[in-house]
Amino acid sequence: MSEQGTERDRPWLMRTYSGHSSARASNELYRTNLSKGQTGLSVAFDLPTQTGYDSDHPLARGEVGKVGVPIDHIGDMAILFDQIPLDRMNTSMTINATAPWLLALYIAVAEKQGADPSALQGTTQNDVLKEYLSRGTYIFPPEPSVRLTTDLIAYTVDNIPKWNPTNVCSYHLQEAGATPTQELAYALSTAIEILDAVRDSGQVGEERFEEVVGRISFFVNAGIRFVEETCKLRAFVRMWDEITARRYGVQNPKLRRFRYGVQVNSLGLTESQPENNVQRIVLEMLGVTLSRGARARAIQLPAWNEALGLPRPWDQQWALRMQQVLAFETDLLEYGDLLDGSPVVEAKVQSLIDGAREEMARIEDLGGMVACIDNGHVKRELVQSHTARIRAIENGDLQIVGVNCFKQTADSPLTSEDDSGILKVDEGAEREQVAALERFRAQRNQGEVDAALADLRAAATGSTNIMPASIACARAGVTTGEWSQVLRDVFGEYRAPTGVDFSGKAGGSGDALAAVRERVHATGEAVGRPLRLLIGKPGLDGHSNGAEQIAVKARDAGFEVVYEGIRLTPAQIARAAQEEGVHLIGLSVLSGSHMELVEDIYCELEQLGLGHLPLVVGGIIPQEDEQVLRKRGVADVFTPKDIDMNTIMARMVEIIRDSHGLDSAA
């Protein structure tokens, strides 16, 4: 009981987003985390699982178990939750394109544990629309994706009433550069698109539609401008209440509540002076907890070493402790809403609402979220916002401590340890996973598998809900790759717009850029034609920010830039280099698979007689790998520390000059 007699608020769910190497290793990690006071699970899947490939698929090479846990079939899922009773757990799964499949596996495992599936609690992220805009693990075109999302929602409303079937995400939009207004507008427009689709699918009776609305939850970001972020959350609460009441006629105020979980901002976490990230994370957490009326239901925090690589258990424990200190040591939870009635807050909230409404009206005019994803509108807006942010950092308008101001630092004991301060994923994990997958395939009943897949195909081709057939597949021992391939055959695959093709100058002005441009032109004349740059994103990595910003900057520096978006194979990249006659290839890899991918690309290039083409690599590249890459022939390596893009451009021109022998004394 607090002083004013308001009841103490219940603390939010505390989670740590984790998973790596194998189901067994992740299971141990989860059980340790739970014993430390974590109150829910948040599963990170590896990229092959998220994009529907088995661990032995060529595209999975180097990615298995790297950024999350590999789940190929029901056997893996059973191990992942070994000794974790699912009917008493609250599990959040960051899974989208393959969400129906992972939920099917979850249900099948619960059955095996003897739990009642209808009692399951948790969340499937299941918001594919933001995958096209930011996160990158989409598979099918938007329309069938929305249908799958809809099927999952309709199924859980009927069968697993406490499940959060979709977590509409604005988190990833901010990570791709969105302003608070854009976060509001695009997340709410997405929710509208999904709810309209569920309604129009006719799978849920009109009388139960309220319940569907009530099951929609959100996954939001909170950046360092925590006052504005608080206001953004208050704006969300108000706008959602209004949309659910007006557009969907929801009477029950409980079902109109804006329920949300949070991961605080990671884009602003820095590689330089990484200890400062701790302050950032704590302040960002305030943004989603200060206002009781708009407080988060669940929080997961990144670790101090976010920009260095994957966090170790100790790093994650530190992040969890930040939450615990705020919830249990401070008096925050004892009071009612601290901000109600503040005219300053009220004005800010209103201006965010006004801005968001304007953008939502534009989206509606242009045909809704799906149309605006396919025609590139939203992605272009995001890339432009991110470009503005990067320019502000470049010219110092946006101050980032340790990056563009207060740069002097003493040596950090945190990063000088032998283990380089990040988690090293077990090198043998991929091999073991592949071997286990082969064993699993050999012992299952192929007849049952084939029959289950045939039923799945029939459901996908028609309009039957995809879930029952998927659950049957899970029980029969179908693999992630097989489930996805059937749907790939039926729905086709998709490449999302890149958003870099906006008109207007974004490169900013300034002497540095002008000098680079001069040099680009002069070099173009010297080699006979305008300089052409291929930006390639190989592998399953969806981190596109860096590639996009380099593309925009290079265009403004006078390069002719070829950029085809994320998830290309080494063969596709080599082929584009040949067809486009480029002078330089720039790869961007943040998934940790750079060693394998760079090697594969060199092989492909050599086969085309292009082994001489200079190549640079950017992204999350640990120092020791950088040395190896250079030995292999990579001309230069850029990491998040290289924030001055003009310098990067200048360097690329010099590399092209070198490769043409332009400045050599001979």
Added chain:
Amino acid sequence: MPPDTAPATLAQRLLAGERGALAEALNQLDDQRSAAIERSGALLAALLADGVLSRGHLIGITGPPGVGKSTLSSALIATWRRRGLRVGVLAVDPSSPVTGGALLGDRLRMQVDPADDGVFIRSLSSRGEFGGLSAEVWPMSIAMLAANDVVLIETVGVGQREIDIAHSADTTCFVAQPGSGDSIQFLKAGILEVPHVLVVNKSDMGETARRAHSELLGALAGEHADGGWDIPVLLASASRGEGIEALADAFAAHREQIAPDLEARRRRHQAHWLEKRLLADFGQRGLDRLGGSEALLARLNAKTADPLSEYRALCAEITNALQQDQ
């Protein structure tokens, strides 16, 4: 040892359909240094001597930005590949007049099997040229024709200024956007050169697409392109792959119709390209020194030299004449 890139050998490799040779040829044709231009001239001369101008099919696809030209190209590529045809694509995107830089994004929508050697896509920036094409398109088309059965040129899509494609391609196709009356207005006002094939894309939009289709049919009633060709007005959905076979058939039919005149037509286009370049370089005053456009075109139509050598010769002629003026 790197493969031989001397003009005669490169031409042979190109005619044999070697992808590396096509890449190299396009790079060379792009090269503006004078030694390179000389080599490029020799390359084109070798290709012309082999009769490239009487083979293959050069198709131009134009229409406003966002109408679906690239998506349609992608669908056409698939259709042509099924018919066993080798396809080359030149995709032109706008470049910034200020910085000269460009983002070449059409490939994104033209997804091909990376193992399929029968498709070759080169993106180009418009490099400040008006008319939705860049100056390199004509010479590059010749190289593309040497190695492919069908060559598709996707223009920038600037709308009404886009007339150059009609003077470059054997067959031009205009893609119209449902729900936008612009194309019809342009056609009626004579701003838009009448294409050989008209297609309303996005037929999956239903009623609006059908309406645009019938309006275009109406606007074109009684119109004929050159030689009594009946202009087909088609409906297609690039994203669903509907109506693509019919579109490919229409192209093939037009190609058949113009077959007797094909080489002459391409020579006229080549002459037009030369005239345009000279006009850009020297202005009307320069052209007048050659006796004006009509005289120039008549002269060029009768000649058979490769376009780059011809261009250099004419440049020299104009420069001389201008010097004598002073």
